[in-house]
Amino acid sequence: MPDIEDELAKQLWAIGDITRLRILRLLPDKADCEHGNNVSKIAEELNLSQPTISHHLRVLRQAGIVQHEKMCRDCFYWVDRDAARAVIERMEKLLLESEPVTKA
Amino acid sequence: MPDIEDELAKQLWAIGDITRLRILRLLPDKADCEHGNNVSKIAEELNLSQPTISHHLRVLRQAGIVQHEKMCRDCFYWVDRDAARAVIERMEKLLLESEPVTKA
DNA sequence: TTTAAATATTTAAATTCATCTATACGTTTG
DNA sequence: CAAACGTATAGATGAATTTAAATATTTAAA
Numbered sequence: 001m002p003d004i005e006d007e008l009a010k011q012l013w014a015i016g017d018i019t020r021l022r023i024l025r026l027l028p029d030k031a032d033c034e035h036g037n038n039v040s041k042i043a044e045e046l047n048l049s050q051p052t053i054s055h056h057l058r059v060l061r062q063a064g065i066v067q068h069e070k071m072c073r074d075c076f077y078w079v080d081r082d083a084a085r086a087v088i089e090r091m092e093k094l095l096l097e098s099e100p101v102t103k104a
Numbered sequence: 105m106p107d108i109e110d111e112l113a114k115q116l117w118a119i120g121d122i123t124r125l126r127i128l129r130l131l132p133d134k135a136d137c138e139h140g141n142n143v144s145k146i147a148e149e150l151n152l153s154q155p156t157i158s159h160h161l162r163v164l165r166q167a168g169i170v171q172h173e174k175m176c177r178d179c180f181y182w183v184d185r186d187a188a189r190a191v192i193e194r195m196e197k198l199l200l201e202s203e204p205v206t207k208a
Numbered sequence: 209t210t211t212a213a214a215t216a217t218t219t220a221a222a223t224t225c226a227t228c229t230a231t232a233c234g235t236t237t238g
Numbered sequence: 239c240a241a242a243c244g245t246a247t248a249g250a251t252g253a254a255t256t257t258a259a260a261t262a263t264t265t266a267a268a
Binding site: 123153162174 | 259
Binding site: 005006008009010011012013014015016017018021023024025030065079081084085087090092093094096 | 109110112113114115116117118119120121122125126128129142169183186189190191192195198199200
């Protein structure tokens, strides 16, 4: 069964990449046409190809870290705050609450 | 220069592996002879070879997530709580505090 | 010192990942 | 309808990672 631990590992792995970390830093609070941070702009900002950024956004999307929507002709991504909070909470449980599991 | 962002990515990457996540779950609060969770015991618990666990512990050590010390003939590892808190704090800054960086 | 036990390191093989180029798909605009 | 723009997908390649096996190193006990 796909443990909850597997999901956490997947999410942390998704965030634990320097390119994806930089992408996350560029993403706005909420879908936002004004600033125009579409996929191509992010690619230009990070000096990587558009398909590469698209690939990384897909990884983040499949990990449930970001959401996206088509607006004003382009595609906009933003951080899913609820998912982010959940990840952080699980990390706190794992790293800060010790549970010395001694079997039987 | 090795950015602080690089370090965070490295740390999250280190934690974002299912085997290392399970290792972390087994580690005690502090170096602890009593429970006897040495490297070989962890290997047995997770059904992996001792060198494999040693390798993963090294990754976690180099990322500054765990500490280790030789005690009572064996080698004991534990989670570095301060480092863990620092990682969580940086994650909160990255994911929950939006900073729409618009250059110029 | 010899023996045994625990951990670290090295080596090698298989897998996985990041990235690019090329291309296809879907919208918007003329 | 056709051209242009933005995004996603596919295929390929080089690099990095995981893992086990073998070996070396360290430590404790006899």
